[in-house]
Amino acid sequence: MLNEHGAKVVIAGRREARLQEISKEVKFPENIAYSVADVTVPEQVQATIDLAIEKWGRLDVTFNNSGIMPLGMLADPSYNIDVWKKTFDTNVIGVLNGIKASLPQMHKQKSGLIISTSSVVGHVVMPAGAAYSGSKFAVRAIMEVLRQEERENGIRSSIITPGATRTELTNSIGNEAIQKAITESSNDDLDYAVRPEDLANAVLYMVDQPDHVSVSELIVRPRKQEI
Template sequence: MSHFQPTRQKKIIVITGASSGIGETAALALAQAGHTVVLGARRQERLELLAEKIRATGGSVAFLATDVARKEQVDALIYLAREQFGRVDVIVNNAGVMPLSALEELKIDEWEHMVDVNIKGVLYGIAAGLPVMKSQGQGHFINISSIGGHAVYPTAAVYCATKYAVRAISEGLRQEQLGGDIRVTIISPGVVESELADSISDPAARAAMNEFRQIALKPDAIARAIVYAIEQPADVDVSEIIIRPTQSPY
């Protein structure tokens, strides 16, 4: 018989992209599990509603309007967590955008926006959190990649490049922190019901994505994986999880 019990230590957990989809669902799940959540996203009103919902069930929460493409705003989010709760145990770098289009469409502004949010946003989260975690002697980064970080699809070249980058950055961070007590987890969701596809301006790419998303996971499937990774004992690092719909070929 196994004697394993997940850790019940209550943690201070920062989540970016927390106003909808995976981030919102993870915030609710983690608060329900007794953790304190510090929420960042661009939409202040969404954060206020989510915080009210968490507090109504006895949860502990703080939030700050945050654009992860702006380093000073990510710094401010981590500062809020540390000032209000004394430490930062986990950072979930979840914020992401996915304006798909064929490369020949030359949607350069959209390429740059994906790089700014999907890559730089993760790097800014690491830059803000790593010194804090090093000073504490422990911490945990959970970086949300994608199945698009494992394979490339038409119209998704730049998006996939950003998600490959998330995996490369995360694995580099894990290796550099060997011998310490900082854990790094990559979570790569398959198709999930979310607002990500709403940012697709290219009609052909939007139609293709609507077809692609006929079989999709609920966000709580990813939230459960985040909770699982966080609640492992301190000497266990869940390095990578890929989660797909059972019936999806992708």
């Protein structure tokens, strides 16, 4: 959507084939590049930011959007330190890596916008979501610290906070019973999940604001979602 509205974009992720596919699907393929990167690896995040600066000459927006959602009850033996560490490495350290890599260039420009994805469960909690909710509460705290630290430097921070959304995120749940329940409830009622393009519209709104306006957070829920 940003490409369609004239932005020059670098997309990043772990799956090169998917990045190539997206790069061919956009309206203006000459205005998109990709970087194979894992957000838990600082050097790969830095290489992505460096590519954007090298290719387009500046860095106006960084969008920290990578995340996983393993779910499980705390008493479940399979819901353990390995799962928790992976959750926090991706959802929290990944965001910090994106911020750290972006700030030097944005300081040079005296401008920039950093967006990170939290979640409705970064405001409320639910059973089976200890690590995931904890990670999303952390994202909100990190982004508020960023806002306070960088507000005099021309750098803005925003959080996009989705409710239930039709993406591949549910594939990372890791608990078959929970995944089945969530998937079936979403499939039974198509209005129980927002679409990726709904969130893209919200991000476009954030990006399109003038430099003196900081949209701190947008919560985007499906109308029928209870929490």
